[in-house]
Amino acid sequence: MLQQLTNLSDKELISRARKLKDQEAEGVLMERYSHLIVAVCLPYLNNGPGTAPEELYPTLLQRLSSSLKTQTISRTNEWIHYTIRAQQAKTDRNIPYFPTTESREQQLVEGQVEKAASNLKEQELLINKMQKALKELPAEDKYFLQKFYMEQRTFADLAEAKKISIEKARQRLQQAKQKMASLLMNETYE
Amino acid sequence: MSNLENNEKILKIFSNIRCLNRDQLPRYLDGRLTDVEKHLVEQHLVDCDLCFDALQVLQQQQHREKYLPMSAGMLQFIRNSIKKVSHIHKAERYHRQEQKRESFLIYFWGVATILIIAGGVYLVQQQSKYKATAMPRQLAQADGATVHSASTETIPVQAAVVTPVPPARHDSAVAQPKTEAAPPVTVPAAQKPAPKKDSLKAAPAKPAALVTKDSMKQPPAAKPVEPKIAPAAPVQKDTPAAITKPAPKTEVAAKKDADDEKEKPAPKPATTDINSTDEFLYKAAMVYHQQGDLNEAISRYKHLSGSPGRYGELSRYQLAVCYRSKGQTGKARRMFKEVVRMNGTMKEKAQQALDNL
Structure with a gap:
């Protein structure tokens, strides 16, 4: 059973955990992200009361489990990240996770690309549209996107070329991508 | 070509x-990934804050x-909780299945027993019904066998005994005189010697009771007969042979009676009510007469004889x-003489009877 569950996607596991109240599916999902959760939480361990690893991780898992049953989760990694940050911030008010507009736009474009993968004509149309959007982007953003995606440069290369940190380079890329996604979405709405 | 590739790369x-999975994470950090793999990871890192933070x-x-031991511990913790849950889950599921199976079996056997009981009851009922219907048949068969073996004469006798009563009451006015006329002819034939022999011995006390006013006026020509002979008459009447034999003899008289009855109602429409009651009483008396109850018949006839009409x-x-x-x-002679004296429709017949006496 566990073997079968590990082959399922995040969405399927979440739906199983919700509809069938399958705790095994929930466990498999947590297991899939456990190493990332551990890594992200490491700097916050032993920082105060209730931050011992024996205490922090079970409570975090509990929180995730209860949140899983009530919230709409479009991207698992975003949801986990949000929940960890919320716990680390120790906010009294538990604001539920909700994907941002940017995130949703990106997701929609990702969906379009995935859909067009099986249809060449549709793919061609989408490529044209994306090229048009790319041209409309500011030169800086265009540069980052072209270098990273077309020329397959690494973060380190980009950071070095622009003389910025890797973190900054990633951030610029993220922003450029976000802009392009919103351009594409606005275009389709028009 | 490069353009095409670029086009596809834009996607x-x-x-x-x-x-990043558990394996990729340390390898990326160590720089042990291939260029393609690294590029894919970095593509993902652009969007994923969780992985980038990690x-x-x-x-x-x-x-x-700290990461490696803690990651292993976390994994173990999750697996243990899943195992426990899954174990409980499995146990619950198994238990539920068992319960379902048991309840199904209980229902099944319950239904089966009910069906069997119902079937048994039905069969018993059917059998009892069959017995109930079979018994009379067997009895009837047995009776039939004994009757047949005993005598074939009893059946016609039974039939003759049973049948005469109802038809006599429902018979039309035409049919009744035929049967009514039967005794006068047969009785004298059978019992002619009886009055001659027994008339001398007969007790004089009896006639006194039966004698009417008319009989007082007229001296008794012959002494009354013993009641011994009376039972003989009904027996003769009841037997079909006795009825069939006298029929041709009395046909003439019966026809006359019928004719009289047809003629009478026409001229006297006003007295239909009296006639109808008289007719009814007359018929009732006739029934007693036919059944052989002569005393009752006589008393009824006496009652009617006073009436002025034809029925008198x-x-x-x-x-x-x-x-x-x-x-x-x-x-009898006295009554016949009275009838003759009345000079009615029955005069001739009465005269004949007188001559025969």
Whole structure:
């Protein structure tokens, strides 16, 4: 059973955990992200009361489990990240996770690309549209996107070329991508 | 070609890539990934804050040391909780299945027993019904066998005994005189010697009771007969042979009676009510007469003889017939004479009867 569950996607596991109240599916999902959760939480361990690893991780898992049953989760990694940050911030008010507009736009474009993968004509149309959007982007953003995606440069290369940190380079890329996604979405709405 | 490739590469910007797995994370940090793999990871890192944060944290040596044992511990913790849950889940599921199976079996056997019981009851009922129907048949068969073996004569006798009563009551006016006329002829034939022999011995006390006003006026020509002979008359009447034999003889008389009855109602429409009651009483008396109850018949005829109409005459005539069949020839003769004196429709017949006496 566990073997079968590990082959399922995040969405399927979440739906199983919700509809069938399958705790095994929930466990498999947590297991899939456990190493990332551990890594992200490491700097916050032993920082105060209730931050011992024996205490922090079970409570975090509990929180995730209860949140899983009530919230709409479009991207698992975003949801986990949000929940960890919320716990680390120790906010009294538990604001539920909700994907941002940017995130949703990106997701929609990702969906379009995935859909067009099986249809060449549709793919061609989408490529044209994306090229048009790319041209409309500011030169800086265009540069980052072209270098990273077309020329397959690494973060380190980009950071070095622009003389910025890797973190900054990633951030610029993220922003450029976000802009392009919103351009594409606005275009389709028009 | 390069343009085409570039075109396709543009799609990579929005391709969805999974988070770094347990294996990729340390390898990326160590720089042990291939160029393609590294590029894919970095493509994912552009969007994924979780993975990027994790990498940032793990780049610090102090955290890196803690990471591996803690990650393993976390994995174990989750697996244990799943196992426990899954074990409980499985146990519950098994238990539920068992319960379902048991309840199903209980229902099944319950239904089966109910069906069996119902079937049994039905069969028993059917059998009892069959027995109930079979028993009379067997009895009937047995009776039939004994009757047949005993005598074939009993059946016609039974039939003859049973049948005469109802038809006599429902018979039409035409049919009744035929049967009514039967005794006068047969009785004298059978019992002619009886009055001659027994008339001398007969007790004089009896006639006194039966004698009417008319009989007082007229001296008894012959003494009343013994009641011994009376039972003989009904037996003769009841047997079909006795009825069939006299039929041709009495046909003439019966026809006459019928004719009279047809004629009478026409001229007297006003007296229909009296006639109808008289007719009814007359018929009732006739029934007693036919059944052989002569005393009752005589009393009824006497009651009717006083009536002025045709039925008075008829009832006197029948009274005479009754006396004759009882063997009281004196009374019979007197009554016949009265009928003759009345000078009615029955005069001739009465005269004939007188001559025969």
